[in-house]
Amino acid sequence: NAGVTQTPKFRVLKTGQSMTLLCAQDMNHEYMYWYRQDPGMGLRLIHYSVGEGTTAKGEVPDGYNVSRLKKQNFLLGLESAAPSQTSVYFCASSRSQGRAFFGQGTRLTVV
Amino acid sequence: EDKVVQSPLSLVVHEGDTVTLNCSYEVTNFRSLLWYKQEKKAPTFLFMLTSSGIEKKSGRLSSILDKKELFSILNITATQTGDSAVYLCAVDEYSGGSNYKLTFGKGTLLTVNP
Numbered sequence A: 001n002a003g004v005t006q007t008p009k010f011r012v013l014k015t016g017q018s019m020t021l022l023c024a025q026d027m028n029h030e031y032m033y034w035y036r037q038d039p040g041m042g043l044r045l046i047h048y049s050v051g052e053g054t055t056a057k058g059e060v061p062d063g064y065n066v067s068r069l070k071k072q073n074f075l076l077g078l079e080s081a082a083p084s085q086t087s088v089y090f091c092a093s094s095r096s097q098g099r100a101f102f103g104q105g106t107r108l109t110v111v
Numbered sequence B: 001e002d003k004v005v006q007s008p009l010s011l012v013v014h015e016g017d018t019v020t021l022n023c024s025y026e027v028t029n030f031r032s033l034l035w036y037k038q039e040k041k042a043p044t045f046l047f048m049l050t051s052s053g054i055e056k057k058s059g060r061l062s063s064i065l066d067k068k069e070l071f072s073i074l075n076i077t078a079t080q081t082g083d084s085a086v087y088l089c090a091v092d093e094y095s096g097g098s099n100y101k102l103t104f105g106k107g108t109l110l111t112v113n114p
Helices: none
Strands: A004-007 A010-013 A019-025 A031-037 A043-051 A054-057 A065-067 A073-078 A087-094 A100-102 A106-110 B004-007 B010-014 B019-025 B030-038 B044-049 B056-058 B061-066 B071-076 B085-096 B099-104 B108-113
Touching: A004 A087, A019 A031, A019 A087, A019 A106, A031 A073, A031 B099, A043 A065, A043 A073, A043 B099, A073 A087, A100 B044, B004 B085, B010 B019, B019 B030, B019 B085, B019 B108, B030 B071, B044 B056, B044 B061, B044 B071, B071 B085
Parallel strands: A010 A106, B010 B108
Antiparallel strands: A004 A019, A019 A073, A031 A043, A031 A087, A043 A054, A065 A073, A087 A100, A087 A106, B004 B019, B019 B071, B030 B044, B030 B085, B056 B061, B061 B071, B085 B099, B085 B108
8 A cells, every 4th residue: 555655765955956856645635745854843834735736835835835736746846955954854645634644754965 | 833832842761651741732723633653754643632531542542632721641551662752743723715734743752761
């Protein structure tokens, strides 16, 4: 069972480079989320989507963009990476309420 | 200002001890509160609570919600080294329009020593 799949799992970027993180879910969930996790900070919501074609800002959206062109996919983009964006990124999906299923995370380092 | 506050931030106990983890929240349109366990990688689901006073239980873990006082506790009895993890509390809230979002606390790092 695939569940929520994130690609890539690891990435090193140079400052100023761009990249896209892909999240795919096969559970037909309406809601999808992107979080970042830094030491001692828990999970902070970057952007989320309540359905295909819709997105909304979370707590820490600056420097990131997202798109949800297909229900099963949620893309997180970094247009110009900065060292402050070094983090572990988690994607999650859920039905209309409650329990979210998480991907295995992407460890991103910006040098 | 944090909407979901967990305490303590870290805790070290010995195997066999009982621990209580706390989560308080302050959101306008509450739907549910969830507990997750995070070891090395992705958080894994433990409980979802929507009603006050009803205890959810799974083995040695249990949790209860107080919607009047806006908090929840997670209890772990007879702790084992395998319980060592970060425990995350999250609140599902209505955020306007047709939007709902899941907001996490900073987590409690539990270390269980043999």
